[in-house]
Amino acid sequence: MTSATHRATRxxxxxxxxxxxxxxxLLVYPIYQLGLISFFQYTQAQVSGGEPTTFQxxxxxxxxxxxxxxxxxxxxxxxxxAACVVSTLAVGCALAxxxxxxxxxxxxxxxxxxxxxxxxxxxxxxxxxxxxFDPDFGPVNRILGLGDHSWTYGRLSAFFLVLLEVVxxxxxxxxxxxxxxxxxxxxxxxxxxxxxxxxxxxxxxxxLAPMLRPILTVVTIQSVIWDFKVFTQIYVMTNGGGIAGQNxxxxxxxxxxxxxxxxxxxxxxxxxxxxxxxxxxxxxxxxLLHRQGEEL
Amino acid sequence: MxxxxxxxxxxxxxxxxxxxxxVAFPLYWxxxxxxxxxxxxxxxxxxxxxxxxxxxxxxxVFGQQDFGRYFVNSLVVACSVVIVSALIxxxxxxxxxxxRFRFRTTLLIMFLVAQMVxxxxxxxxxxxxxxxxxxxxxxGSLILPxxxxxxxxxxxxxxxxxxxxxxxxxxxxxxxGASRARFLWQILFPLVLPGLVATSVFSFIxxxxxxxxxxxxxxxxxxxxxxxxxxxxxxxxxEPDWGGVMAASTVMTIPxxxxxxxxxxxxxxxxxxxxxx
Numbered sequence: 001m002t003s004a005t006h007r008a009t010r011x012x013x014x015x016x017x018x019x020x021x022x023x024x025x026l027l028v029y030p031i032y033q034l035g036l037i038s039f040f041q042y043t044q045a046q047v048s049g050g051e052p053t054t055f056q057x058x059x060x061x062x063x064x065x066x067x068x069x070x071x072x073x074x075x076x077x078x079x080x081x082a083a084c085v086v087s088t089l090a091v092g093c094a095l096a097x098x099x100x101x102x103x104x105x106x107x108x109x110x111x112x113x114x115x116x117x118x119x120x121x122x123x124x125x126x127x128x129x130x131x132x133f134d135p136d137f138g139p140v141n142r143i144l145g146l147g148d149h150s151w152t153y154g155r156l157s158a159f160f161l162v163l164l165e166v167v168x169x170x171x172x173x174x175x176x177x178x179x180x181x182x183x184x185x186x187x188x189x190x191x192x193x194x195x196x197x198x199x200x201x202x203x204x205x206x207x208l209a210p211m212l213r214p215i216l217t218v219v220t221i222q223s224v225i226w227d228f229k230v231f232t233q234i235y236v237m238t239n240g241g242g243i244a245g246q247n248x249x250x251x252x253x254x255x256x257x258x259x260x261x262x263x264x265x266x267x268x269x270x271x272x273x274x275x276x277x278x279x280x281x282x283x284x285x286x287x288l289l290h291r292q293g294e295e296l
Numbered sequence: 297m298x299x300x301x302x303x304x305x306x307x308x309x310x311x312x313x314x315x316x317x318x319v320a321f322p323l324y325w326x327x328x329x330x331x332x333x334x335x336x337x338x339x340x341x342x343x344x345x346x347x348x349x350x351x352x353x354x355x356x357v358f359g360q361q362d363f364g365r366y367f368v369n370s371l372v373v374a375c376s377v378v379i380v381s382a383l384i385x386x387x388x389x390x391x392x393x394x395x396r397f398r399f400r401t402t403l404l405i406m407f408l409v410a411q412m413v414x415x416x417x418x419x420x421x422x423x424x425x426x427x428x429x430x431x432x433x434x435x436g437s438l439i440l441p442x443x444x445x446x447x448x449x450x451x452x453x454x455x456x457x458x459x460x461x462x463x464x465x466x467x468x469x470x471x472x473g474a475s476r477a478r479f480l481w482q483i484l485f486p487l488v489l490p491g492l493v494a495t496s497v498f499s500f501i502x503x504x505x506x507x508x509x510x511x512x513x514x515x516x517x518x519x520x521x522x523x524x525x526x527x528x529x530x531x532x533x534x535e536p537d538w539g540g541v542m543a544a545s546t547v548m549t550i551p552x553x554x555x556x557x558x559x560x561x562x563x564x565x566x567x568x569x570x571x572x573x
Contacts, residue, residue: 120322
């Protein structure tokens, strides 16, 4: 970009103005408000204007951090997101490699099926998977011969069911992206590796994975973010967080505190914690990108 | 790619087809169950076909008060979000890819960071903000936040499409006497359109999908509700009306699938033809 017109200083800001106004008003300002509310006492009484809002300092945070339930939910969120990310990436990458090994018809079939899964709204995906695993009328228990075993009763099996739905609707993004990346690798490179007697696994590990690293980084981070923020699937499939809150993740926990118990300031404090965790992940990602020398 | 011997390729193709069936099965089951008569849905021996397809479940869904209206509401929300955010994102992506200016990198990093923000966590402040705007119980309270939330990702995705338009084209346009606005809307915009459409899939889905805001911001005026809420009417945890849930799910999923299929075509034809050096 060296031509004189591109050095104009006003034009880019003119183009950016609408985006900045919208983001400032509906993203940055709410984040500021979220932080603010987390430092005040803000319950139903304050919302309806009956009582004045009082400054709490870190009171909400110390209440939160001394609550064992919070730590339990945090741990569950991290483990659940990690399991979802690993499964999504494994399935997505494996199927991307498979796509390069087959002719047009099976490839199209798999692509279409995956696009269908990826396009399914989270609410409908959740209800459909619940129905598939329904103890009374679902086909899965019949096929597996599990009788009327309830998948949402146990803590782990409920998480597992949600994980299946999450992987089902998010692996297509990984598969399509990685597949496009593999197709961009010159065929000669792969043929040379094969001629040298490299196994499939070896080709993936020593040739493809390093060449695809930028793409893999992107899909990994994108998955981390999506899976850490899962809300709808948990909310619908475990009916608001499971029996006695056994399937709560941070997002649902914050929502329940705020809108079910009217503890708006506690909910906001949880929101701030989530924000900080994802910010840390993002900064780690940016450092990775930087080290790989990718230009923004 | 002829790296594999024949039996291996056949095995790979067979497993690809099998996996495609497994992946498509939930959607098949959803549509199938929507058409099953009540007796077959509530059967403890579910069969993967039906010999007596019935529209009862759909009748129940559309007979529910205002279901058609919820559908239109969802459509209005999703389309407004797609159009407005696409235009705003196009301008912003052009700014960050075709210009060099101070804070450009900072802005890009901000757009990236903005994608990480867990929007659900902002429900609380947004609720109060929408209340202050007087937008609670209106579709505006769903449209506005979704425009904001889909922007960072849309800008980030669009960069690649804008970058792919050769600079020579821009220079040629200016030499031919085109103004910057003319280049922007009559040359760049049509070239980026396939990318814009592809990107808008994500904003469409996030808006169409939205369950949390619909649940939190539309509290007393149900005429402003959207589809997810209408669907969950049939889903009572203790005694779900599975036929109704599956029929409503089918109705809710089809527009997204149609959108996806349309976009696929656009993507292929657009990228292949228009942008050539």
